[in-house]
Amino acid sequence: MLRGLSRAVDPVSAPFAWEAGADGRRELVGARVTQCALSRICGACAESLGRPIAFVGDDLEVARNAFHAPPLHESCAEGLAETEPSWRVVRTAAFEFVRPTKDDLDRRPTFQPSALI
Amino acid sequence: MAISDVAEYMHLTDEQVEELGRELDKIREEVEASRGADDAAYINKMIKVQRGLATAGRLTLMLTPHSRKTRIPGAVAGAALLGVAKILENMEIGHNVMHGQWDWMNDPEIHSSNWEWDTAQPAEQWKHSHNYIHHQFTNVLGYDNDIGYGILRMAREQKWNPANLGQPVYNALLATLFQWGVALHDLDVERIRKREKDPQEMKRQLRQILRKGRNQILKDYIVYPALSGPQWRTTITANATANLTRNLWAYTIIFCGHFPDGAMHFTEEEIEDETRAEWYLRQILGAANFEGGPLLHILSGNLGFQIEHHLFPDLPSNRYADISVRVKELCAQYDIPYTIGPLHKQYGQALRTIMKLSLPNRFTTSNKPPQPPTRPDSVEAPPVDKGRKSDAERPPRRSELGGWSRQQRAS
Numbered sequence: 001m002l003r004g005l006s007r008a009v010d011p012v013s014a015p016f017a018w019e020a021g022a023d024g025r026r027e028l029v030g031a032r033v034t035q036c037a038l039s040r041i042c043g044a045c046a047e048s049l050g051r052p053i054a055f056v057g058d059d060l061e062v063a064r065n066a067f068h069a070p071p072l073h074e075s076c077a078e079g080l081a082e083t084e085p086s087w088r089v090v091r092t093a094a095f096e097f098v099r100p101t102k103d104d105l106d107r108r109p110t111f112q113p114s115a116l117i
Numbered sequence: 118m119a120i121s122d123v124a125e126y127m128h129l130t131d132e133q134v135e136e137l138g139r140e141l142d143k144i145r146e147e148v149e150a151s152r153g154a155d156d157a158a159y160i161n162k163m164i165k166v167q168r169g170l171a172t173a174g175r176l177t178l179m180l181t182p183h184s185r186k187t188r189i190p191g192a193v194a195g196a197a198l199l200g201v202a203k204i205l206e207n208m209e210i211g212h213n214v215m216h217g218q219w220d221w222m223n224d225p226e227i228h229s230s231n232w233e234w235d236t237a238q239p240a241e242q243w244k245h246s247h248n249y250i251h252h253q254f255t256n257v258l259g260y261d262n263d264i265g266y267g268i269l270r271m272a273r274e275q276k277w278n279p280a281n282l283g284q285p286v287y288n289a290l291l292a293t294l295f296q297w298g299v300a301l302h303d304l305d306v307e308r309i310r311k312r313e314k315d316p317q318e319m320k321r322q323l324r325q326i327l328r329k330g331r332n333q334i335l336k337d338y339i340v341y342p343a344l345s346g347p348q349w350r351t352t353i354t355a356n357a358t359a360n361l362t363r364n365l366w367a368y369t370i371i372f373c374g375h376f377p378d379g380a381m382h383f384t385e386e387e388i389e390d391e392t393r394a395e396w397y398l399r400q401i402l403g404a405a406n407f408e409g410g411p412l413l414h415i416l417s418g419n420l421g422f423q424i425e426h427h428l429f430p431d432l433p434s435n436r437y438a439d440i441s442v443r444v445k446e447l448c449a450q451y452d453i454p455y456t457i458g459p460l461h462k463q464y465g466q467a468l469r470t471i472m473k474l475s476l477p478n479r480f481t482t483s484n485k486p487p488q489p490p491t492r493p494d495s496v497e498a499p500p501v502d503k504g505r506k507s508d509a510e511r512p513p514r515r516s517e518l519g520g521w522s523r524q525q526r527a528s
Contacts, residue, residue, distance in 0.1 A: 004315055038249035040217065040229050041241075048241045049230045051223075093223030096149075096431070099393040102135050107390070114149065115221045 003035070003046050011044035011076040012083060017069070018043075028068060033109065036070035037097040043070030044080055052091040052117050056081050062088050066110040071095060091117040118485065119258055119274050121386040123398040127453060138394025140447055141428060144440055148432050157222050159435045160210070163415075164227070167205040174198030175341060178355050182348030196355040200362035201416070206235045207367055208418030209434065215244055217431045236363075237300035237330040242322060246303035252430055256375055256403035257383045263375065264382065266291065266298065267306035270474040272382050277477045284475040288468075295364035296333075300326050366416070369464055374423040376467035377405040378484045379456030400427035401448065405456040406441070407463045414438065424455065454486065 003009075009016045017036055021027040036043045054077035055067040067090070072080065074091060081087040092113030099109050120126045124134045174195045181191020211234030213219070219227045226232075233240045246262065254260035258274050265271040269288060270281045291298045304322055308314040337356040342349035374380075381402045391399070404423040414421045414437075422437035425444055432440070448455040458466075466484065473481040 004318060034253055035245075035249050038253055039241075039245045040215075040248065041244075048244070051225065051228055051230050053230070093228070094217060094220030099391075099396055101138060101394065102131065102392040115223050117223070 003041075005046075009046050011042070011073075012079045015044040015076075015080060016042070016046035028070075028108065030108065033068075033070045034097075037109070037111065040071070042073045042076050044072050044076035047073070049073065052093060053095060053113075054078075055090045055092070055095070055111055055113060056084070056087045057090070058086045059088070062090060065116075066098070066112050068108050068110060071111060093117060118483070119272070119382040119384045120402070121384040123383070123387060123395055123402060126402075127398065127451075129398075129451065133451065134394045134398060135392070137447060137451055137453075138392070138397055141397050141444075142393075144443055145429055145432065148429070148436050148440065152221055152433065156433045156435060157219075160214075160219050160222075160227060160433070163205065163209055167202050167210060170198050170205065171202035174200075174202055174359070178341065178352045179344050182345055182351040188348065188351055192351050192355045195352075196358040196362070199356065199359035203235055203359055203363040204366050204416055207363060208370065208420065209415055211235065211240075212247075212418050212420075213434045215240055216248060218433050220431075235333075237296050237326065237333050238302065239325045239329045242303035242325065243299075248430070252427065254388065255400055255427060256381065257385060257388055259385060260388070262302065262305060262307070266302060268298075269471060271376060271470060273474065273478050273483055274382065275474075277474075281475050284471055288471050292365055292368040293361065295368040296360060297330075299367075300330060369460075370417045370420050372467045373405060373407050373460065373463040374420055375404060376470055377456055377458065377463040378466045378470075379454055379486060380405045381485065397428055398453070400424065401444070401453055401455070403427070405458075405463060407458060407460040409460060411438075413460070421460075 003016065005016070008014060015026075017028055017032040018026040019029050033043065035041070036046075040049050041047060042049055049071055050073055052074060053071045054074045055061075055071060056069050056077050057067040061067045069080075074089075077089045081089050090113060093115035094113070096112045096114050097109060098112055100107050124131065129137075174197075177191050177198060178195035181187040181195065211232060214227055214232040215229050215234070217229040220229055222228075229244070234243070251261055251263045256264065258264065258272060265275065268291065269284050270277060304319060304326075305314060309319065337360060338353055341356060342352040345352040383399060383403065387395075387399060401424055404427045406424050407417075407421045409417070409421050419434035419437045420426060422441050425437040425440045426434070428444065429437075429440065445455050447453075469484065473484075
């Protein structure tokens with residue numbers, strides 16, 4: 001299986017960085033989010049990122065320019081956004097991976113696009 | 118002895134650690150805000166110089182071997198030019214581009230998603246084994262495969278095995294064939310030995326490595342020698358010399374990054390719910406710098422500033438020298454050790470560790486900095502396997518909003 005996962009990866013129905021939570025909703029897996037950030041692979045299909053890099057997020061994430069979902073291919077982002085009505089797609093050439101500080105209540109890292117297209 | 122809590126080890130309060138984190142964040146913000154034309158000019162010039170050297174080397178080797186007078190001097194010059202070109206491409210250009218240091222330029226070529234470097238390891242596998250495994254789990258025993266690369270015992274906590282007696286030989290082989298050692302690194306030899314590696318993933322990776330390795334061999338040992346005509350042997354020898362030079366240089370620089378005596382190891386407890394500031398602190402304590410002039414630093418990919426590279430792996434390498442002045446000041450202010458020394462001394466310490474740890478611990482003493490007796494964790498950590506744990510073996514990190522295991526601070 002790809003990247004050591006014990007299941008198949010599908011960029012829309014079974015994206016790499018997400019797993020079903022207890023309530024059946026998709027949840028991000030922290031270790032895989034970090035893997036995507038640093039290995040520079042797509043959080044949906046787990047292949048190497050291309051250009052531009054895309055992020056998906058709700059209006060608040062877009063307004064803050066800080067996303068929880070890992071970087072994606074443009075086409076993978078568009079595919080995922082179709083499954084989640086609140087998500088928009090943002091494109092960038094580069095991003096920062098921001099780890100949480102001690103005071104952050106939200107312990108998830110964020111991605112901050114630094115060269116928006 | 119491995120550290121399980123960096124703040125406790127350094128006798129720093131939580132507030133001091135976070136303050137340090139904020140100071141380092143400031144450095145990052147300032148560099149990011151000031152990135153611009155000068156930085157872009159730097160990397161473009163570096164690439165131009167590297168390609169010029171490579172072209173000059175290849176042309177020299179094509180044109181000079183046909184006359185007895187010029188054959189030997191031409192081969193030496195060609196090998197030297199090509200060797201320097203390969204060093205620059207691997208160290209200052211490829212490694213740094215793949216870290217995303219230049220992504221902000223939105224250049225179609227100079228981007229972490231595109232760059233395929235001039236060595237046998239596929240870029241995708243390097244970005245996994247180096248950018249992720251090494252930079253995320255820097256010097257954490259059982260996690261960071263760079264602690265010995267699966268063939269060398271580099272920490273006293275790593276279990277000794279009779280096979281370690283051979284590590285002076287493995288070390289020499291690794292240095293000589295470094296390109297191929299790096300090519301195989303992401304396969305994770307330890308997991309293969311334990312039969313834990315997923316066979317499909319291994320096949321996929323091996324196919325990638327074989328394709329890339331074949332292309333490297335074709336380029337340096339078939340195509341370019343063929344262009345030299347009857348003197349193809351001279352070109353093969355020169356190309357092999359260039360590759361060997363790059364191998365030995367890259368090995369030396371990389372081994373100076375985390376193996377000198379002052380670079381510490383950590384247990385997995387340290388990384389559980391690690392904050393950004395604690396991550397910064399682990400990077401400082403787990404890395405080692407070496408001294409040198411600008412040319413040495415460029416040829417080393419600015420990895421003489423290994424501490425700064427580990428603090429800010431995605432900031433442009435040409436900035437590390439300036440950043441190091443401020444990082445050193447901060448370390449002095451917070452009484453944090455800043456490991457630095459001449460290149461020969463740093464490598465000498467790494468080599469001494471390789472020799473010493475080829476033997477069981479009872480025959481040698483540690484060269485790591487002495488532990489104050491009052492440290493609560495000043496006992497020998499239990500021995501750890503060399504191999505990296507899989508996701509399934511690691512405790513899951515909580516991903517939900519607001520959930521973390523340490524006591525929440527009042528805002």
